[in-house]
Amino acid sequence: MTTYGQSRLHELVKRLLLATEMSDSKVEWHESDRLNAFHSTIGGATVVIASDDDDGRYPYSLEILDEEGALIDSLRSGTYQDDNGEWAMNWNDDLEALYDRARRSVKNIDRVLNDIMKHLPKLPIPDDPWARGGGGFSDDPPF
Amino acid sequence: MSVGDILSVAGLAIAIWQIWRMGRIVSATKKAVDDATQRLGVYNLLLIVPKLSRLEHDIENAAIRKNVEEMRRLLREWREAASSLRGILASDHAHSSDLDTLAQESINLAALAKTNLVGKENVDLPNATKRVRNSIEKVCLETSMLASRITSTATPFGARQIGSDSQGSN
Numbered sequence: 001m002t003t004y005g006q007s008r009l010h011e012l013v014k015r016l017l018l019a020t021e022m023s024d025s026k027v028e029w030h031e032s033d034r035l036n037a038f039h040s041t042i043g044g045a046t047v048v049i050a051s052d053d054d055d056g057r058y059p060y061s062l063e064i065l066d067e068e069g070a071l072i073d074s075l076r077s078g079t080y081q082d083d084n085g086e087w088a089m090n091w092n093d094d095l096e097a098l099y100d101r102a103r104r105s106v107k108n109i110d111r112v113l114n115d116i117m118k119h120l121p122k123l124p125i126p127d128d129p130w131a132r133g134g135g136g137f138s139d140d141p142p143f
Numbered sequence: 144m145s146v147g148d149i150l151s152v153a154g155l156a157i158a159i160w161q162i163w164r165m166g167r168i169v170s171a172t173k174k175a176v177d178d179a180t181q182r183l184g185v186y187n188l189l190l191i192v193p194k195l196s197r198l199e200h201d202i203e204n205a206a207i208r209k210n211v212e213e214m215r216r217l218l219r220e221w222r223e224a225a226s227s228l229r230g231i232l233a234s235d236h237a238h239s240s241d242l243d244t245l246a247q248e249s250i251n252l253a254a255l256a257k258t259n260l261v262g263k264e265n266v267d268l269p270n271a272t273k274r275v276r277n278s279i280e281k282v283c284l285e286t287s288m289l290a291s292r293i294t295s296t297a298t299p300f301g302a303r304q305i306g307s308d309s310q311g312s313n
Contacts, residue, residue, distance in 0.1 A: 030248075031274070032251070032252050032255035032256065032259075032274055032275070033252065033255060033256040033259050033271050033272055033273060033274045033275055034255040034256065034258055034259040035259065037255060039251055039255065041247060041248070041251065046251045046254075048255065065251065065254055067226065067229070067247070067250070068222055068223070068226045068250060069222045069250040069251055069253060069254030070254070071254075
């Protein structure tokens with residue numbers, strides 16, 4: 001069963017994800033000496049999204065630090081078990097998405113990819129029957 | 144107009160005058176308290192500068208000596224000192240918001256670096272604390288510059304400006 005605190009933190013994760021994806025976002029992520037963790041100061045507190053095992057992969061955690069850097073709350077990926085088996089926590093996917101988005105934001109990955117792709121030919125549209133191999137037109141009819 | 148009326152009007156005038164005078168006293172008192180508070184903020188800032196510098200120095204030494212436990216302790220101390228600095232800056236109306244931001248970031252980085260050192264006795268300490276040490280260096284530099292600016296423009300309490308007609312004593 002999800003607690004009230006976990007629900008609120010899950011909401012925070014979703015809102016952070018939305019804010020991070022906005023182009024004019026006020027949420028700026030930064031790196032620190034802690035490996036595979038990114039933080040952002042918002043409204044006097046700091047949120048940290050991290051890969052718990054320092055490997056950039058599951059499990060992930062969201063931590064809230066107060067103005068003095070003390071940890072006051074956290075939400076972690078995980079699973080729970082019931083009579084029907086083992087289940088992932090509701091927020092696992094959102095935590096992973098936030099981690100990925102924060103990482104891409106810090107490293108400017110999308111901007112770099114866009115710059116690279118500018119210098120490359122565009123891929124043909126997959127369903128276009130006239131697009132073949134090297135890009136020239138084929139004499140074969142599409143149907 | 145009777146004597147009583149005259150006395151009433153005079154009493155009212157005196158009361159109004161006293162209220163006006165009290166307002167001026169309250170205003171002057173408030174100004175004096177504000178001035179004292181600002182001076183106290185300045186003094187507290189000047190007191191904390193050497194503490195921050197000492198911590199910066201000790202943190203650098205801990206990184207060189209690769210003393211993880213010492214580093215964790217010093218990072219905790221830095222968080223406390225930087226939080227005090229933020230408190231001082233908040234009490235001074237002319238404080239530097241850039242310095243406040245730098246101090247906050249250094250607190251965050253110290254907390255995160257400290258977490259990074261848990262259970263890692265053989266960690267490459269200089270590398271594992273590079274960002275936080277850079278951040279601490281910036282805070283110390285900015286704080287020193289702010290303190291220098293303040294001391295170069297402040298008039299010491301009770302000092303009088305030496306006028307052109309003052310010959311001094313020989």
